[in-house]
Amino acid sequence: MMLQNDYVPFPSEIKDIIKHTDIEYTFRMSYTGEIKPGQFFEVSIPKYGESPISVSGIGKDFIDLTIRRVGKVTDEVFENYLGDTLLLRGPYGNGFDVNLYKNKELVVIAGGTGLSPVRGVIDYFSKHPKAVKNMKVICGFKTPDDILFLNDIECWKKTANVILTVDNADETSNYNVGLVTKYIPGLRLNDKNNTVAIVVGPPAMMKFSVQALLNIGIPEENIWISQERKMCCGLGKCGHCKIGDVYVCLDGPVFNYTKGKTLID
Amino acid sequence: MGYVAKNDILDLFIAQLTKQYLIFAPKRFKNGGIYSDTDCIRYGEVTSIDQIVFDEKSEYSFKETVLPVIQTLFFFTEGSTKEADITQKEIIVFLRSCDLHGMKRLDDMYLHNGPADYYYQQIRSKVKFVLIGCEHSFENCFCVSMGTNRCENYEMSIDKSGENYRINCKNKDWKKQLSDLNLAEEPVAPSYVTENLIQVSIPGNLEFTVAQSKIWDEYDSRCINCGRCNFVCPTCTCFSMQDMYYSDNGKVGERRRVWASCMVDGFTDVAGGGSYRKKNGQRMRFKVLHKVYDYKKRNGYHMCVGCGRCDDICPEYISFSNCINKLSEGMKEVSK
Numbered sequence: 001m002m003l004q005n006d007y008v009p010f011p012s013e014i015k016d017i018i019k020h021t022d023i024e025y026t027f028r029m030s031y032t033g034e035i036k037p038g039q040f041f042e043v044s045i046p047k048y049g050e051s052p053i054s055v056s057g058i059g060k061d062f063i064d065l066t067i068r069r070v071g072k073v074t075d076e077v078f079e080n081y082l083g084d085t086l087l088l089r090g091p092y093g094n095g096f097d098v099n100l101y102k103n104k105e106l107v108v109i110a111g112g113t114g115l116s117p118v119r120g121v122i123d124y125f126s127k128h129p130k131a132v133k134n135m136k137v138i139c140g141f142k143t144p145d146d147i148l149f150l151n152d153i154e155c156w157k158k159t160a161n162v163i164l165t166v167d168n169a170d171e172t173s174n175y176n177v178g179l180v181t182k183y184i185p186g187l188r189l190n191d192k193n194n195t196v197a198i199v200v201g202p203p204a205m206m207k208f209s210v211q212a213l214l215n216i217g218i219p220e221e222n223i224w225i226s227q228e229r230k231m232c233c234g235l236g237k238c239g240h241c242k243i244g245d246v247y248v249c250l251d252g253p254v255f256n257y258t259k260g261k262t263l264i265d
Numbered sequence: 266m267g268y269v270a271k272n273d274i275l276d277l278f279i280a281q282l283t284k285q286y287l288i289f290a291p292k293r294f295k296n297g298g299i300y301s302d303t304d305c306i307r308y309g310e311v312t313s314i315d316q317i318v319f320d321e322k323s324e325y326s327f328k329e330t331v332l333p334v335i336q337t338l339f340f341f342t343e344g345s346t347k348e349a350d351i352t353q354k355e356i357i358v359f360l361r362s363c364d365l366h367g368m369k370r371l372d373d374m375y376l377h378n379g380p381a382d383y384y385y386q387q388i389r390s391k392v393k394f395v396l397i398g399c400e401h402s403f404e405n406c407f408c409v410s411m412g413t414n415r416c417e418n419y420e421m422s423i424d425k426s427g428e429n430y431r432i433n434c435k436n437k438d439w440k441k442q443l444s445d446l447n448l449a450e451e452p453v454a455p456s457y458v459t460e461n462l463i464q465v466s467i468p469g470n471l472e473f474t475v476a477q478s479k480i481w482d483e484y485d486s487r488c489i490n491c492g493r494c495n496f497v498c499p500t501c502t503c504f505s506m507q508d509m510y511y512s513d514n515g516k517v518g519e520r521r522r523v524w525a526s527c528m529v530d531g532f533t534d535v536a537g538g539g540s541y542r543k544k545n546g547q548r549m550r551f552k553v554l555h556k557v558y559d560y561k562k563r564n565g566y567h568m569c570v571g572c573g574r575c576d577d578i579c580p581e582y583i584s585f586s587n588c589i590n591k592l593s594e595g596m597k598e599v600s601k
Binding site for chain 1 (some may be wrong): 323338339341344346348374375376378379380381382383384386413473476490502504505507508512518520522525527528532535536537541542547551555559562563571581596
């Protein structure tokens with residue numbers, strides 16, 4: 001029997017680079033294969049190591065990986081690998097199953113780079129607006145300079161109710177100011193029991209957003225979150241991402257909130 | 266059936282085995298202990314029966330024979346990768362019942378939790394086990410409480426009894442080799458312990474809510490997060506990935522995995538400064554509940570095999586078995 005070596009990465013050509021901010025770029029990588037939004041790849045730079053990066057966009061022969069420059073691997077990606085290839089292995093994780101959200105009212109709440117893993121879900125329902133009853137997106141960033149996927153956000157507005165907010169902005173800016181939680185009580189939902197919500201972002205943002213959703217009457221089993229942990233091997237072996245009996249790289253990173261609320265470190 | 270042999274005859278048998286196998290067993294490393302003038306008993310390659318330590322517990326488990334402390338996964342050469350070679354020789358490991366039960370835990374983690382691990386799978390397919398019988402319990406052992414004091418899935422068992430070695434052989438090829446040495450057959454069964462000085466009791470009502478108990482707080486100050494308990498444990502499976510480059514040629518290097526510990530700093534660090542379980546008590550809670558609660562939830566049986574090596578090795582005299590026995594008190598506290 002031919003054994004498969006899941007640890008050896010494969011080279012993937014960088015087809016395009018979209019610069020969002022000084023420290024956040026989307027790398028469009030050549031890739032063909034089955035993939036779901038919310039899954040992730042281990043991006044590898046020899047000598048520096050690997051980083052788990054969520055898939056932020058899916059095309060026929062490419063995937064988008066939105067990378068934030070926050071560590072030694074991502075520093076190296078930004079400095080030395082522009083216009084070349086990256087080594088990848090994956091996809092790993094369960095990802096978002098869009099079928100779970102069909103024919104329902106969908107609320108997506110994303111904070112900062114948390115928009116990356118859910119971008120594919122929003123894109124899907126933007127292109128298939130009849131597949132959901134309606135879609136509402138609240139995305140929050142620290143300042144206007146930190147906004148990701150601005151062009152996409154403008155496109156989504158054609159079919160979805162999109163609220164773009166920033167934590168801080170000067171008086172001349174036209175942006176909504178405030179945390180994403182500020183806009184949750186005002187969501188107009190026809191049938192809360194038939195509303196599904198996805199929340200992805202920094203831990204504090206997710207905690208308070210979920211609380212706000214529960215407060216307006218969304219059942220907890222209708223809420224989905226994506227967990228962040230050190231996912232070193234992606235294969236359920238290395239143990240770094242384990243929380244209780246759950247391996248985030250295998251069983252997640254996407255969890256229904258009924259499970260997600262039990263994942264306490 | 267089995268055989269009784271003296272060491273000179275057994276050495277002939279071992280010499281035959283070494284043609285086909287690498288043999289690993291607990292071995293004495295003179296002055297290799299953590300204190301001056303002390304020895305260390307750990308696993309190493311042996312070529313004669315006298316090199317095997319039968320009367321002491323090994324400080325480190327058999328684990329490194331199937332899961333090397335540092336294992337090269339592949340080499341980077343300019344623009345390409347080359348998988349590391351894995352030993353072609355078959356392997357025999359001499360180990361005790363608790364460790365053979367530990368092997369089942371390693372198998373479940375590396376072969377069945379997610380996709381099968383390429384490197385582990387290859388080594389594992391080459392390994393055969395020789396059970397070392399336990400005539401008596403060693404310090405800190407609690408295998409009877411964990412149900413790991415007996416096992417059947419060995420190729421051969423061996424007990425040292427005075428000058429003689431008592432062998433129970435299930436492997437057909439080895440049986441023939443032993444018969445060819447003119448050893449008379451007689452009934453032999455491996456010895457095993459039926460009681461330990463230390464007993465542990467895992468409460469039947471154990472829930473994750475015990476994480477809220479104050480029992481973990483004492484470890485904030487007592488534990489020094491050295492991670493030794495993880496490294497001696499036959500069931501700890503975590504590792505980290507590392508890249509290293511050869512200084513002579515900066516374009517050639519290797520990616521490897523090295524054992525990791527959930528008790529040491531940095532284990533949960535994520536890019537951007539995030540970190541989980543910063544307190545040592547939280548790490549102790551994570552480890553203990555993994556061994557006696559959540560592993561069972563996932564796999565149907567407890568992870569800890571009761572070898573007691575974590576208690577033997579801890580420089581702060583923290584007792585894992587004591588901690589397990591505090592869990593019922595912890596459950597009472599959180600159930601109030």
